[in-house]
Amino acid sequence: MHWYVDVIKNYVGFSGRATRTEFWMFVLVNFFIAIFVELIDKFILNGLRVFSTLYNLAVLIPALAVGARRLHDIGKTGWWQLIGIIPVLGWIVLIVYFCTDTQDKENSYGANPKESLQE
Known part of the structure; x- marks a missing residue:
């Protein structure tokens, strides 16, 4: 549950990186x-x-933010979320990106979040 609360607390944080666990636990x-x-x-x-309707509006920005951070984690820009506008094909591409493992080293979006969790 703390993954969900952490995303809500960082609701406008479009910078940085998010691990697969953080993203998928929020989605779940x-x-x-x-x-x-x-x-x-x-x-x-x-x-x-x-x-x-009120709930969906309340979590719209945090969901976009964690999606952008997840894409940053694999070295993609958060704007790749717009590919989801394309039915089926766009969704498949996004799911593949969201399931892709973290880049092992630091990228242009920040340090590897897995390294900070292991310390």
Whole structure:
């Protein structure tokens, strides 16, 4: 859960790097929270989608930020997220990038985050 909270705390941090674990744990926790909020909307508010819309707007910037940091970790610019606009093919490219391992050395976006975790 701390991965999710760390991303939310760094909600406008588009610089730096994020490990695969940080990114995917955020995605996982975000997915379950989104389902829970959607169920609240469906059963309590009769499908008005008030809470789910507010939640999705609240996590939009942090999700874009952690995505950009994840792409920085593999040496790509955060603007590569725009390829997700292309249906299916763009999504596949992004998933491959998000699953790619960290660059072992320091890159133009900062030091290897795995090294700081091991110390």
